[in-house]
Amino acid sequence: MTERNVRLSGVSQLAGGDYGEVVVEGVAHIRDDIRCERLEVSGKCRVRGRVHARIVTIEGKCDVEGDIEATEIRISGWLGVVGNVSAERLEGSGLLRVRGLVNAEDVRLWGAGRVSEIGGSRVVIESHHHSGWLRWLRAFEAEVIEGDEVRLTGVSAGLVRGGTVYIGKGCRIDRVQYRQSLHRSDDAVVKHAEQA
Amino acid sequence: MDEELISKKELLDLTGISYGQLYRWKRKRLIPEEWFIRKSTFTGQETFFPRDKILARIELIRNMKEDLSLDEIATKVSPVPDVTLRLADLEKHHIVTSATATWCRDATGTEVLVFGEALALSVINQLIADGSLTWPEADIVWRTLRAHYERFADRAATLVFVRKLGVSTCALLAARQEGGADIEFDPDAHVVARVDLTTAAEALKLRVLEMEDATR
Numbered sequence: 001m002t003e004r005n006v007r008l009s010g011v012s013q014l015a016g017g018d019y020g021e022v023v024v025e026g027v028a029h030i031r032d033d034i035r036c037e038r039l040e041v042s043g044k045c046r047v048r049g050r051v052h053a054r055i056v057t058i059e060g061k062c063d064v065e066g067d068i069e070a071t072e073i074r075i076s077g078w079l080g081v082v083g084n085v086s087a088e089r090l091e092g093s094g095l096l097r098v099r100g101l102v103n104a105e106d107v108r109l110w111g112a113g114r115v116s117e118i119g120g121s122r123v124v125i126e127s128h129h130h131s132g133w134l135r136w137l138r139a140f141e142a143e144v145i146e147g148d149e150v151r152l153t154g155v156s157a158g159l160v161r162g163g164t165v166y167i168g169k170g171c172r173i174d175r176v177q178y179r180q181s182l183h184r185s186d187d188a189v190v191k192h193a194e195q196a
Numbered sequence: 197m198d199e200e201l202i203s204k205k206e207l208l209d210l211t212g213i214s215y216g217q218l219y220r221w222k223r224k225r226l227i228p229e230e231w232f233i234r235k236s237t238f239t240g241q242e243t244f245f246p247r248d249k250i251l252a253r254i255e256l257i258r259n260m261k262e263d264l265s266l267d268e269i270a271t272k273v274s275p276v277p278d279v280t281l282r283l284a285d286l287e288k289h290h291i292v293t294s295a296t297a298t299w300c301r302d303a304t305g306t307e308v309l310v311f312g313e314a315l316a317l318s319v320i321n322q323l324i325a326d327g328s329l330t331w332p333e334a335d336i337v338w339r340t341l342r343a344h345y346e347r348f349a350d351r352a353a354t355l356v357f358v359r360k361l362g363v364s365t366c367a368l369l370a371a372r373q374e375g376g377a378d379i380e381f382d383p384d385a386h387v388v389a390r391v392d393l394t395t396a397a398e399a400l401k402l403r404v405l406e407m408e409d410a411t412r
Binding site: 104105119122143147159161163175177 | 216218223
């Protein structure tokens, strides 16, 4: 891509459109759909549209009112998405809130969050909600988690479905459906489990 | 339009594909968003699919996967595949009759068609064959689809052909959800034909793929 690179510091606005690298250091408002090679947010950013990028890195706070589509998403800050999130790789220790579906090949999260649905090949979520400045937040919550390999620690979910499922300590799961195997910590609460 | 549905769990059991594959194909848009139908069941939310469509699509992806990448398949199954088709090939592989091909040459002078035009031609071909359309009217269908099909392609669209007192016209309608929209005309107007464009487009895509297979 030969598009413009922009660095937003201070309080600024950006029209939607095609960009190379977009770096948000201050408080930025992106007014429409944005398509870029990299989106890096270390400040605070609100996007009133969709984000289409190769790499998204969130160290600050970012709210997206549409969908995010990326190859790689890294979160150490706070990411809120009204639409769906789709990526090959989603990883991070921050806080993730998604109202729609998180669809990623490889999910590795060790922060807190609330997501309605997560699906992919490998879904690993280890939430340790009693440490650090995130302790006032609740653990990781999801309605549905699906994957070929699912490993959860400290996660509350309605339904977990997968091939190989590991339910670690601190989990509270209403219903688990597994195809190959289920490993379950004594410390986890699973209301109903079935091989299907 | 009541379609038989299949639950995600059943689908995985029946086809032997994995959760990862299903999500990957969804990400790559090999399976359209609107085929994921959310419903509440006694165990909570469950996702369902239109049974015939999803089974055909999975079969298609599996067959093509042998020699195409997922991205290449995605461009072929997208609502408006980025292909150009030669009229002579469509004729040769019996996707349209030679009468339809001749009409196309005479009326439009085109020899190379984009997907929307090929769809228009296959719809004309079908309507001529079942006697609902006359040759002078074919132009109405051609111009309507050519001008508007792309905008309607990702929704469940229907083409309606109406005739009243010898005057004919046609309309495209689409709903945002599966199932299509409904439309009524005044009692004197005669709805000559309704064509489900989504089905017609799927059928054409399959035939085009077969055609490419045969010529490879």
